[in-house]
Amino acid sequence: MKKVVRGFYSVAYSVKLCRPNVICAYPITPQTEIVENLAAMYANGELGEAEYITAESEFGAASILVGASAAGARVFTATCSQGLILMSEVLFNAAGMRLPIVLVNTNRALSAPLSIWNDHQDSMAMRDAGIMQVYVENNQEAHDMIPQAYKVAENKKVLLPFMVCMDGYKLTHAYEPVDLLEQEMVDSFLPPYEPAAYMTTKKPLAFGCYAPPHIYMEFRVAMQQAMERAKDVMLDVFKEWAEVSGRDWGGHITVDFPDSKIFVVAMGSVVGLLRKVVEELRNEGLSVGLIKIRTFRPFPVEEMREALKDAEKVIVLDRSVSFGYEGPVSIELKSAIYGYSSAEIYSFAVGLGGRDMPKDFLAKIIRDVGEGKEKPGFAFKGYQEFEEVIP
Amino acid sequence: MVKILIEVRFHGRGGQGAVTAADLLAVAGFKEGYYTLSFPMFGAEKRGTPVVSFLRISDEPIVARDEVYNPDYVVVLDPTVMETVNVVSGLKRGGMLIANYPKSSEDLKKKVKADELGIKVATINATKMAMEVLGRPITNTAMVGAFGGATRLISLETLVEVVKEWFKGELAEKNAKLVEEAYRYMMEVCRNED
Numbered sequence: 001m002k003k004v005v006r007g008f009y010s011v012a013y014s015v016k017l018c019r020p021n022v023i024c025a026y027p028i029t030p031q032t033e034i035v036e037n038l039a040a041m042y043a044n045g046e047l048g049e050a051e052y053i054t055a056e057s058e059f060g061a062a063s064i065l066v067g068a069s070a071a072g073a074r075v076f077t078a079t080c081s082q083g084l085i086l087m088s089e090v091l092f093n094a095a096g097m098r099l100p101i102v103l104v105n106t107n108r109a110l111s112a113p114l115s116i117w118n119d120h121q122d123s124m125a126m127r128d129a130g131i132m133q134v135y136v137e138n139n140q141e142a143h144d145m146i147p148q149a150y151k152v153a154e155n156k157k158v159l160l161p162f163m164v165c166m167d168g169y170k171l172t173h174a175y176e177p178v179d180l181l182e183q184e185m186v187d188s189f190l191p192p193y194e195p196a197a198y199m200t201t202k203k204p205l206a207f208g209c210y211a212p213p214h215i216y217m218e219f220r221v222a223m224q225q226a227m228e229r230a231k232d233v234m235l236d237v238f239k240e241w242a243e244v245s246g247r248d249w250g251g252h253i254t255v256d257f258p259d260s261k262i263f264v265v266a267m268g269s270v271v272g273l274l275r276k277v278v279e280e281l282r283n284e285g286l287s288v289g290l291i292k293i294r295t296f297r298p299f300p301v302e303e304m305r306e307a308l309k310d311a312e313k314v315i316v317l318d319r320s321v322s323f324g325y326e327g328p329v330s331i332e333l334k335s336a337i338y339g340y341s342s343a344e345i346y347s348f349a350v351g352l353g354g355r356d357m358p359k360d361f362l363a364k365i366i367r368d369v370g371e372g373k374e375k376p377g378f379a380f381k382g383y384q385e386f387e388e389v390i391p
Numbered sequence: 392m393v394k395i396l397i398e399v400r401f402h403g404r405g406g407q408g409a410v411t412a413a414d415l416l417a418v419a420g421f422k423e424g425y426y427t428l429s430f431p432m433f434g435a436e437k438r439g440t441p442v443v444s445f446l447r448i449s450d451e452p453i454v455a456r457d458e459v460y461n462p463d464y465v466v467v468l469d470p471t472v473m474e475t476v477n478v479v480s481g482l483k484r485g486g487m488l489i490a491n492y493p494k495s496s497e498d499l500k501k502k503v504k505a506d507e508l509g510i511k512v513a514t515i516n517a518t519k520m521a522m523e524v525l526g527r528p529i530t531n532t533a534m535v536g537a538f539g540g541a542t543r544l545i546s547l548e549t550l551v552e553v554v555k556e557w558f559k560g561e562l563a564e565k566n567a568k569l570v571e572e573a574y575r576y577m578m579e580v581c582r583n584e585d
Contacts, residue, residue: 003421004417004418004421004427006414030433116433117433138454169430169431169433170430170456171456173430173431173433174428174429174430174456175413175414175417175418175427175428175429175430176417176426176427176428176429176453177421177426177427269456270456272454272455272456273454273455273456273457275454276454276455356457356458357457358457358458358460359455359457
């Protein structure tokens with residue numbers, strides 16, 4: 001049923017339909033209402049046998065979920081920003097222990113300075129953890145992604161944590177129409193979790209324990225292989241979702257106007273507006289297309305090579321920075337297409353800490369590249385000139 | 392189909408429900424067959440600090456999530472906000488300022504230089520109305536009604552229905568009454584304007 005709901009609710013409701021066994025979280029803006037909604041559902045007896053635990057920190061929340069997941073539970077948490085990096089010590093473990101934890105990250109900038117607003121610096125800090133990362137464009141995609149996340153993560157070919165990344169405020173706080181899923185549909189799509197291995201008091205197991213040099217590396221190779229297999233599993237799951245839900249969100253990337261000379265590459269909630277901007281610029285005669293990255297981990301290497309093989313210019317809009325180099329999406333993309341495309345790469349960091357990205361701003365960036373007014377390389381866009389004063 | 396995209400900016404103070412006002416209209420607009428999107432511009436919200444929220448109403452799916460810079464309507468929930476915030480900034484020519492204001496539309500027109508900007512102004516004493524009905528100066532539902540009455544984009548019936556779903560018990564009844572009073576009042580004000 002299509003209803004106007006807040007982004008938070010679109011996630012919480014979808015989580016409920018996935019019948020999690022343990023939900024554990026610590027509140028942080030702009031994630032709070034997701035877990036508030038789930039806590040209310042729990043208090044109202046709507047979560048069946050699920051346990052809802054409020055932890056004393058994100059570190060605690062992630063740790064509790066590692067235990068619960070190792071005991072065979074389907075688990076959920078949500079966090080962002082400082083909360084995510086506080087979880088990170090545990091989440092690297094969760095990935096190494098091959099626990100299919102599903103979490104939602106309501107993307108928010110990192111301190112310092114303190115910012116509660118949206119960018120992608122937090123999830124990028126988890127890039128190398130062994131956690132799958134998918135970025136969504138709107139609240140319908142966020143809603144739809146939760147059951148798919150469980151199905152991919154729990155697949156025995158994968159068994160890795162799955163992080164659904166949704167832009168804080170821009171999505172979480174927005175009211176918009178969302179076609180809410182039916183329980184029967186989710187039940188038939190997502191079977192109950194059957195863990196490959198789980199511990200009980202009768203059958204104690206150890207997860208992630210001591211691995212000396214003669215064995216550690218094999219575990220890490222296995223993680224990489226799992227990530228590689230996840231690429232195919234995701235495609236199967238995405239395709240099945242399109243069939244059962246009637247909403248086809250595409251594969252690891254989506255490409256609008258594949259024959260273009262210039263491509264804009266972006267992730268998250270800005271993609272919708274970019275689609276409009278690209279259409280308008282095409283009407284002005286600019287040969288420009290749009291690539292939306294859905295799956296950042298595993299990275300869509302082959303897809304990028306194919307999409308950009310004849311491209312002349314590629315504009316990457318990054319929402320975070322690897323200080324001392326450039327935006328992480330740009331770094332990944334260059335690495336992926338090296339030797340496969342001779343396109344010039346224009347790497348721009350935009351919209352940091354919630355800096356708004358108006359339509360005209362986006363159009364100008366693309367137009368300037370199209371008209372040769374920009375040089376390839378890295379630059380920040382949309383900031384005020386200033387002089388740093390160090391006393 | 393006629394392509395409609397109506398953009399609205401709300402100004403209020405923390406605690407008056409500027410965010411809820413936009414949200415209520417998003418729910419109501421959808422009930423009337425439009426696509427809608429509402430979202431707040433978050434700051435360090437505290438009771439009493441200036442708050443901004445946005446609403447888009449369209450007959451096609453809304454993809455723009457940037458802030459509203461050139462609104463068709465500006466709705467002001469608190470007259471004192473106008474002392475420190477230029478609420479008509481970017482308001483389109485031919486657009487309308489719908490304000491909770493204790494004095495006449497004429498008075499506010501002069502104050503915001505409405506003729507120079509080519510904008511319409513409609514005022515309503517929503518604080519007084521809210522005090523009478525709710526006993527508290529929370530003006531969001533009155534201004535939702537005022538927006539409905541001024542624009543006629545959304546019917547009174549739908550607004551009342553949405554307010555009754557949103558609030559519970561006595562508060563639902565009181566807010567529904569407030570919406571209706573403000574809607575009818577503003578319809579009258581705007582009829583006289585035309």
